[in-house]
Amino acid sequence: MDLSNLIDRLPLPEFPEHFGEQDRNTILLALETAKRQARPYDGDYKAPWLLSEFSDSQWITTNRNREECVNGKWKNAIPIDWNLRLPNGRFLTDSGYERILDLNKRIAFLARTGYLSGMTAPKTWRGFVRTQLQLTRWLVLHEGRFKPEKYGLRLLDQHALESLLTLLAKGGWIVAHHVPQRILSQLYVETFGRDCPQYLLDDPYNLPKDTASMIAEWLSRNHYYARIRCGSNVGKLYLSRKPFADLIGETVEHLRTSLRLNAFLRQFEPDLMSVPCLDDVFRETEKLSHKNKSIKDIVETGVAEGSLDHYCDSLKIILSAHRHLPDLIPDSSQVSIPRARQLAVRFTRQSAHFPFIPINIGLIYLNNAIRFVHVYGAALVDFYLAVESQSQPLASSEKKDSLTKRMAKNFCTESGVSIADILNISGFCGFYRHRDFEAIRSRPTLDDALRVLIGSCIILIAMLKPSREGELTHLHRDCLREKSGGYLMNFSLGKHNASEVHHSADRPIPVITAEAIQLLQKLGAKLSELYGEERKIGSNLFYLPKLDRYRGAMAADASLLHSHLDIFCDYVGLEPDQCGRRWYVRIHEMRKWFLLLLFWSGRYDVLDAVRWIAGHVSVEHVYAYIEREFPGEELPRLEAEYAVERLLALEVRGGHTAADESGLSALYDKVLHHFKVNVLSMVPDSEWSDYVTSLREAGDFVLEPHSIYSKAGDEVVGITVSFVLREMDK
Structure with missing residues (x-):
């Protein structure tokens, strides 16, 4: 007898005589709700959040009402590409994989719709689907054992779970998929004409120099190298990740984002070996980031314990779909994720905290941001908008430079001195492929100065009103409220939302933060008018000019804000540490800085204020955050x-x-x-x-x-x- 029939045959409860009709109805409603949630899903796999068809090879899904259709194409939606490359060189959408493809889609649908968990936030759900797909790739890597094209996940047993979680604990999906070993095996055969010795595969991150040199020669002859075209490493040679993805049937995106793989490939990238830490190939900052680690630290430590817990949580959700899809998913009562975790956790490292900005560094950045906004802000924005307003849409950089110089004396600070003279502004726009950081500090262009101002505004909002990254990135232009002589900032809560319904809140901000917001409002409103903006992003607070020579604006996202924070930090130009690293602040670090300093100063008397300003529902949540993050x-x-x-x-x-x-x-x-x-x-x-x-x-x-x-x-x-x-x- 199937589960639905068993649920239908459950007897109604017998109520005591003193139960009134309202109490009985409440209990019956709760019982029916529980039955519905426990019943296997038998719907048609359609939902308001799924903007494409279930059968499509790429799903387009909603993104907190930020998505919009522009010229027939969806923008700012959450896409899911099911045309996934598999380790055997085939794709998930190829003939023969229909069953495992359909299974993945059904699990993803049930998770987003709330049948498997309460996880319905679009970006959280997208991360879960990525874990699903990585699991599918792992099954295909061992398809002789698991036969996913026939049995789906059904052959995933306890031993397999323990093996998988142990590999994930040691280094994430790159280790679970044996990516360095698979690449090395192929390269060794191509270079030396024989199979790679096992002792090299056991430690692929420390190859003998002569072995690495000969492999590098083969890579050069076969055009694996490309020249870096922008950033601080411009002109240096690096290994393009695409040929390696083709070589072993991996996704390019996965290879590009793995520090462990970068550490392995750095053995064949002599141009990038000059710094003690693992440098970012396309680094746009002047110095290494405070978060850059040494290659030794990267390859000799496992993932954070919290990352292992994230993998376990995702696997639990996947296995919980058994009641909906019993033929293709193992019964969760027959396998134990906690037991597998217990075996794997010894390979992890303690979960890292968000770095705590040293107080002196935080204050230096805060003071510089206040000066830029309060002293230079109004004149800079007016100057920039005047040049943009009088420029032709396709005006050359030379013409904009000339216009900038002609108008330079027209825009002054309250001191009466022109902003161009104060900052020694040298023209309109610089050359972004290779920034001259000394020039940005001593003779910035008008565009450089505006970027520093935008970074200053981000600092003053994030440091003085603790915000989650998504809350700050997607602020609306009308987020500022005046009340009783002060200011409030309205924002959409990043958490504590129900399904596709999202809540907003107002929180007080200091006058200098309101001043920063007003500058961004003025900049964005005029630019959207000049560019004839009709997209939804035209109403964003962070409606910012493109980071190149071309006219137009960019949609606000976290990377755009990070770029402006980096420009600000390089303008301030703090001395690097002994490893050549500079502190490039991030929004979550500034949130932590404010909350912990507030708690430090007021202790338990201000704990509820910390909860409220941070947007937490309960003091338990914010105290758990403080316990986790306190240095x-x-x-x-x-x-x-x-x-x-x-x-x-x-x-x-x-x-x-x-x-x-x-x-x-x-x-x-x-x-x-x-x-x-x-x-x-x-x-x-x-x-x-x-x-x-x-x-x-x-x-x-x-x-x-x-x-x-x-x-x-x-x-x-x-x-x-x-x-x-x-x-x-x-």
């Missing part, structure tokens, strides 16, 4: 200090606690018992506070903040902090 060992010390303050307050009250302070009372009794006294005042403050600190550092108690909700349950009205003592062995 070093400072948080336990702060918790101990807070415990000391609470114990002092309890002492003043004569040791009397409220009903919800049992943990605090137990901690108080523990301290009294340790010193064999009846009141804390009989012990020197330094002694008992040091003892409390040692208890916290040993994990004998922890703090658990909780939100207090209104009676309706829809509003946080306060917080409480509970003390939880560890149960000691008796």
Whole structure:
């Protein structure tokens, strides 16, 4: 008997006599809802978010209402390309793979529609589908064992899960797919005419120099190298990833984004070996980023434990589709992902935190951003818009340079000095293939100066109103609100949305942040008018000129904002560290900087304010974030200090606690018992506070903040902090 019939045969509950009609109806509704959610899906695989047909080789899906059809083509949608290259050289859409293709589509549909999980955010869902497809490629890599074209995922057993998760823990999908070994095997045969020795395959990242040199010669003869055409490494030779993708049946995108593969191929890229860290081939910044790692660190450490958990969560969702597709997916009761994770986790590294911007660096960037916005901003925007307004659509850079010089004296700061003289503006637009960073600092073009200003605006918004990357990137031009002499910023919440419904919120911002927003509003409004913009992006706050010599604007995305932050950081020009790295700030780092400094300054008294300004639903969520991201060992010390303050307050009250302070009372009794006294005042403050600190550092108690909700349950009205003592062995 199938699952649907079993669900239909479930008996109705027997209600006690005192249950009223409303209570009975509520329970029956909940029961029917649970039945519907448990029932195998039998719908037609159509949904409002799926803008194309289910059968199409490329899906076009909605993207929080940012998508639009322009000249018959969808823009800013979330696409899914099912025409996936497989390790055997074929494609997922080829004849013979219809069953595994259809299975992938059905799983993706069920996940986005909410039948497998609550994961419906478009970009999160897209990441899940990528994991699906990587799993499919792994099955095809071992198709003699799993026969995915016939059985789908059905032959995925416990041993296979354990093997897969162990490989993922060691280095992600590049390791799971044995990409360096497969490339090396092919290159060795081509170079030396014989199979690659096993000892080289066991450690492909440390090839003997003569072996690497001979392989590099073969690669050169066969045109695997290309010359870098832009950025700080312009003119140097690098290995194009496309020939390697063709060589082993990989996707070009996967090879381009893997640090581990870059570390392997760097053995054959002598032009890029001059720096101690793994350099980005197409780096556009003056220096390496603070996040660049050494090749040794990359190849000798596994993925973060959190990344392994992400893989496990995705696999759980995939296996949960068994009730909908029982013939092609193994029964999750027959395999154990937690057990497989337990075996794999020893190969991971501790999950890395977002880097905490050193306070001195953060303040230097903040001060420079304030100066650029408040002193130079209005004159720069007016100057740029005046040149653009009087330029012909196809005007040459020489004509724009001439126009810039003629108009230079017309735009002054409040000091009365022209902005062109203050910044030594040299023309309109620079040459973007190879930036002269010294020139940008000493004699920037008008376009350079505008980019620095835009970076300054991003700094002032992200540092002074903590935002998620997506929240900031997609701000609308009308996001600024005036209220009671101050300003609020309206934004779409990046989390806590239901299905395809997305919520917005208002949060206070300082005047300098409002000034930055007003500059972006003026710039975007005039540019969209000049360019005759009719697309949705025309209403974005970050409606920015293209990063080249061509007239027009670019749609706001995270990479566009990152580029302007990089230009700003190179303009400020902080000295690099001993490895040649400079701190290029990112939006999530600035969010962390604000939240942790706010918590540091106000401690637990401002915890609910931290929650509110960050856009978290509950204080539990924001405290989990603080625990995860707080640098070093400072948080336990702060918790101990807070415990000391609470114990002092309890002492003043004569040791009397409220009903919800049992943990605090137990901690108080523990301290009294340790010193064999009846009141804390009989012990020197330094002694008992040091003892409390040692208890916290040993994990004998922890703090658990909780939100207090209104009676309706829809509003946080306060917080409480509970003390939880560890149960000691008796």
